[in-house]
Amino acid sequence: MIDLPLLYLIVGLLFAVVALYAIQDRRFAAALFWGSYSLIFLAGDHLPKALVGALVVLMSTIGGLSLVKARRYQELSSEQQLASVQRLGHKLFVPALLIPLGTVFGVLVLAHLSLFDRPLLSPANLTLSALAVAAFIALLFALYYCREKPQQALAESSRLIEAMGWAVLLPQLLATLGLLFTQAGVGDTVAELSQRYLALEHPLAAVACYALGMALFTVIMGNAFAAFPVITAGIGIPLLVQQHGINPAMMAAIGMFSGYCGTLLTPMAANFNIVPVALLELNDKHAVIKAQAPTAVWLLLTNIVLMYLFLRWF
Numbered sequence: 001m002i003d004l005p006l007l008y009l010i011v012g013l014l015f016a017v018v019a020l021y022a023i024q025d026r027r028f029a030a031a032l033f034w035g036s037y038s039l040i041f042l043a044g045d046h047l048p049k050a051l052v053g054a055l056v057v058l059m060s061t062i063g064g065l066s067l068v069k070a071r072r073y074q075e076l077s078s079e080q081q082l083a084s085v086q087r088l089g090h091k092l093f094v095p096a097l098l099i100p101l102g103t104v105f106g107v108l109v110l111a112h113l114s115l116f117d118r119p120l121l122s123p124a125n126l127t128l129s130a131l132a133v134a135a136f137i138a139l140l141f142a143l144y145y146c147r148e149k150p151q152q153a154l155a156e157s158s159r160l161i162e163a164m165g166w167a168v169l170l171p172q173l174l175a176t177l178g179l180l181f182t183q184a185g186v187g188d189t190v191a192e193l194s195q196r197y198l199a200l201e202h203p204l205a206a207v208a209c210y211a212l213g214m215a216l217f218t219v220i221m222g223n224a225f226a227a228f229p230v231i232t233a234g235i236g237i238p239l240l241v242q243q244h245g246i247n248p249a250m251m252a253a254i255g256m257f258s259g260y261c262g263t264l265l266t267p268m269a270a271n272f273n274i275v276p277v278a279l280l281e282l283n284d285k286h287a288v289i290k291a292q293a294p295t296a297v298w299l300l301l302t303n304i305v306l307m308y309l310f311l312r313w314f
Contacts, residue, residue: 001115002129003122010132012041019157020129021071033059033166056173065168070162084146091145095138099276102137106130137221163279167270174223174268181230207307210235214255215262215300222268224259231255248310252293254310264296265289 015038022031036055044052062068085092106121107130110306113120121129141152161168190213213235217227236255240246266289273288284290 001118002120002132004125004128007128008041008044009267012038014038014154014157017040017178018161019153021158021162023162025071027069028069030104030162033062033068037168056119059070059166059169062185062257063109063169068162068165070165071159083166085194088145094145098138098141099131099134102134103117103127103130104312106133162301164275167275169239170268170270172226174221174226177221179226179229181226185211186230188234203311204304205307205310206235206239206244207246208304210240210251211258211300211304211307214258214263218259218262219266219268222263222266222270224256224263227259227262228252228256240311246307251307251311254303261296261300261303264292286289286296 019031019034019038022028022034036059039047040052040055055163103259107126110130110133111119111121111123111126120132142148142154143150146244209229213231214224217231217257220223221227232252232255236251237248240251241248265273267274273292274285276288282288
């Protein structure tokens, strides 16, 4: 059965390869960073919690000191890249399209298949398992049409990981921070402050407060998943659900979408907004955010209107 342990094993081995590349280049700080990350994925469930925490602190220190230096990978010349593009044409887009299409196929079809009397895909992590299968199929397709060896795919994966650098940690750290905030009662504090200082008796005011809170907290946290438990526990459930009777599923869907609007506006979402600038070698490090800002603002306003209309009509 394809489940999280298998996926963690694959990711851990990939980070181990990146660490080996760093050792070959005598980039020992980077090797320690990627080796620690690999160890957490490979054996995190079997390690003492204190040791895992120490590894995270170590990685954060190495990243904070800008010691995660990327390897200089040999790239094709402009002529070789152009010849490859002309040869492959629109087939270049097929692997990228196979991933979402394969994920949907996995959820709708492969989820019902069994192997040795066990489900092929884990029911508890169905979407993620289907995504892994789709990515593997896309990889095979890319290798076949590009006439490359698996070693090249491994090298390119390592190159992209090292290009992202320490920012690879952010989604996990920020999501965990959101859970810590919830456990610490930040959501209850937000609810108390909202009820005490904001006039939220009108549904539109409550909806706007929730959507804007999701966006603003995502800007601070850099991750909508980190903002969601805090703002939903503090504003969404007590005000929108319990006081105004909004549909919880609809509130959660549009609330997360509002958080994504905040993702478009913050450098804290480094893997979305800062890493692409580095990969494209743009002069303005906030160029991606500036391009996305109008879309984010209009989408956020649209989300507020939609949520209010759903609240009134349904």
